[in-house]
Amino acid sequence: MTLPSAEAEALDPRPLHARIAADLREEIMSGDLAPGSKLPSTAQLKIRFDASNATIQKAVQLLKDEGLAVGRAGAAVTVRENRQRTVRPAGSLTPAADGAAYPWLSEAAERPSAARSTLLAVEEVRVAGDVAGALGLPEGSPSVCRRQLISINDEPAELVSSYYPRDVARGTALAEPRRIRGGTPTLLAELGFPPRRSVDRVSARIATQTQYTALRLPGDLPVLRTLRTVYSDGELPIEVTVMVKAGHLYELRYEFAPE
Numbered sequence: 303m304t305l306p307s308a309e310a311e312a313l314d315p316r317p318l319h320a321r322i323a324a325d326l327r328e329e330i331m332s333g334d335l336a337p338g339s340k341l342p343s344t345a346q347l348k349i350r351f352d353a354s355n356a357t358i359q360k361a362v363q364l365l366k367d368e369g370l371a372v373g374r375a376g377a378a379v380t381v382r383e384n385r386q387r388t389v390r391p392a393g394s395l396t397p398a399a400d401g402a403a404y405p406w407l408s409e410a411a412e413r414p415s416a417a418r419s420t421l422l423a424v425e426e427v428r429v430a431g432d433v434a435g436a437l438g439l440p441e442g443s444p445s446v447c448r449r450q451l452i453s454i455n456d457e458p459a460e461l462v463s464s465y466y467p468r469d470v471a472r473g474t475a476l477a478e479p480r481r482i483r484g485g486t487p488t489l490l491a492e493l494g495f496p497p498r499r500s501v502d503r504v505s506a507r508i509a510t511q512t513q514y515t516a517l518r519l520p521g522d523l524p525v526l527r528t529l530r531t532v533y534s535d536g537e538l539p540i541e542v543t544v545m546v547k548a549g550h551l552y553e554l555r556y557e558f559a560p561e
Contacts, residue, residue, distance in 0.1 A: 319360035322351050326361065327550060330370050330381050341371060341379045367520040368550055369457075387454070389547075390555045391502055391528070419462075422449040424479040426468065429542075432503075433465055436531040436542040446471035451516060458517045459552075464543040470495060486541065495534040497541075502556075503529040506549055513546050524549040 314321055329335045342350070347358045362379055365371040373379030427447045434441050445465045452460040464486065471477045475489055482489050487497050506524040509517070513525055526549045532541040 318351070318353055319357045319364065322347070322353060322358065322361035323364040326365060327368070327370060330365070331550065331553075335381050337381050337383045339381050341381065364521065368523070369520070370550065387551065388553050388555050390557075391500075391530070392557070416455045418453055419481075420451045420453065421479060421481060422451055424448050424477065427465075429465055432529055433542050433544065436529060437465060437467060437539050439467065444468045446477045448476065460545055460547040461513055461516050462543060462545050464541055466541055470540055490532075490534070490540055495538070495540045497532045498535060499533045499537075501531045501533070504554060509546075517546070517548055519548060526552060526554070528554070
């Protein structure tokens with residue numbers, strides 16, 4: 303539903319082109335405008351939103367900048383194919399074969415070879431806030447942090463920071479600046495801490511400067527932040543990971559069965 307212009311301006315102070323882009327973005331993300339389909343013409347959008355040519359063009363340009371639409375001046379603008387990706391968080395606990403991409407990365411990409419992770423840093427840090435709480439450690443406790451940037455089709459997709467209690471990580475591959483064969487679930491199991499349960503807390507936030515730069519975000523759009531706690535036997539928290547991805551490009555898929 304589109305509100306009359308005066309009423310919309312009173313309730314939503316964003317510029318008109320930003321409001322138009324928001325409505326079209328929702329239609330793209332929900333599938334009302336299918337991948338490969340044409341956006342409504344400028345003439346149609348002018349009537350629908352009671353807006354000028356210039357305002358419509360600014361709105362469409364926002365969608366192009368965000369990678370949701372493609373097209374050039376004087377040609378039809380279409381919804382980009384295969385842009386929004388669905389991620390199944392449960393897949394991140396599946397071990398990977400030696401040398402293979404993690405299964406959840408391959409699933410999110412058009413082809414397995416298009417997904418890769420770049421290790422940014424491995425360092426000892428002192429945890430605080432929700433990370434300390436999730437690990438069950440006092441504020442300021444030492445931990446080992448592994449930071450990665452996940453890329454899909456050569457575009458930054460997710461910024462990942464994984465924290466491990468120092469007693470678990472010290473002297474193991476977790477504390478070394480190199481890729482872990484088979485991923486951390488495999489290594490943690492080998493160390494005697496098999497992952498048994500994972501709990502996700504997902505929130506939408508405005509990107510920090512680091513996140514904005516690393517993910518090459520096109521504007522003031524929200525990011526999805528997932529705080530994941532992995533538990534081993536005896537409900538022992540062995541890993542807490544903060545994952546941040548562009549909110550307009552991804553959806554998370556969770557599956558539940560009746561108990």
